[in-house]
Amino acid sequence: MDASINLEPLRQTFTLKERIYQVLREAILEMDVYSKNTDLRLDERKIAQQLGISRTPVREALVRLENENLIEIKSRIGVFIKKRSIDEVAELVVVWAAIESMAARLACGQVSQEEVEELELIGVKDTSENQDVYSEANIMFHRKILELSKCNMLKKIGEDIFAQIEPARRHAMRDPTRTEQSISDHAEIVNAIQSNQPEKAANLVREHTLRLEKYIRKTWKNLDT
Amino acid sequence: MDASINLEPLRQTFTLKERIYQVLREAILEMDVYSKNTDLRLDERKIAQQLGISRTPVREALVRLENENLIEIKSRIGVFIKKRSIDEVAELVVVWAAIESMAARLACGQVSQEEVEELELIGVKDTSENQDVYSEANIMFHRKILELSKCNMLKKIGEDIFAQIEPARRHAMRDPTRTEQSISDHAEIVNAIQSNQPEKAANLVREHTLRLEKYIRKTWKNLDT
DNA sequence: GATTTTTCTCTGGTATACAAAAAACCAGAT
């Protein structure tokens, strides 16, 4: 029966709570949480009003965000964007290192030449002249490793954790001298993956990421009390 | 004023959505999801009615459970307990291996003699006569490793992932011959941690857990379509 | 004026009512 037209499923996921969740999540992640004069309070009612809807779907979105540790709902007091402590962030980086390291290990021996080249292109090119460009490329490099693991769960959980780290990472990362070190690290990692050395690749990635942990601990600017 | 009755604080973290969340979560995790005649549907109203409350807090609990991947809320169709595919479970075990391996690595060099003994007690004693006892001890052993890492995030995320694996693990684990292998693995792991060999401990834990992955893939009884 | 008590407001928590979409049902035509 190949004659029938075979249309796509057309899954209409048009629920408000879903859209609000995404909007709020993005807004929170892009906000400079650690700046002094940022209002960390979220008001259900105000949000609902601004979006022209009722509180119910907003609340459901907030519950979800709380479950992802991005906000904190204090009963009968208020909803607040969570500002992670240096310890929490550092620990999250450790988890991230664990996951990323496993991803690199898995990537070995199952990547095409083409994929390695993509990875190299992202991670090794010199971006030191521009801090933002470097930062972006850095993220992409680590994302790509997760992807090359071909393990969807690893990728998904890795990205979730990264989302929690990201605001703090932006806060701490201000030192351009780190760039060159990072690029040479990346080159080594690419090399290990390409030459199918899982143990080495895993170790390199782990140490590379744990270096970020040390760095964050060292340069953390304690803006909050 | 010692004359007044001075009651206890009555720790009132008593929000319904929180309690419902916990109740439902436990119920779902203990349920044999993979059995043929298990009703995978959850009815908001029925749950609310059974608990004698309104739908609202039930829904918020459900949103949270969905965010944890334990259930799926299909818009305007219904709420269903999620039955993970073998591939998803296997991938989750890989993530778990990554985290647990890092935990073992961190545990090295920061555990007391006492803690090592606790770990040994849990993981090495012969429990092969009783499958359930063995299974329970096995879980405890891995929990303990997460704990000894002294990294709260590692522990928390590790346990979250384990919760997602657990139903499938129970489903697949039926082979008692695995027990002795497991115990000797555990002994080696304890030994590596005790003698402060991070690299070795990490490798042992990883391979031990990845063996579970292979095992699950092999013995998976495909009860669903 | 300082401290305690009271009140009042603000905010999230819960219940209920209504709307909309999917699924089940049913009757008539073929």
Place this chain on the structure above:
DNA sequence: ATCTGGTTTTTTGTATACCAGAGAAAAATC
């Protein structure tokens, strides 16, 4: 008997209304 089409029922999504606790402001007390 089966298919088709509309209709009813069921179930979720959203809106609204009300409740209760926490904290601030105001009032009373010393």
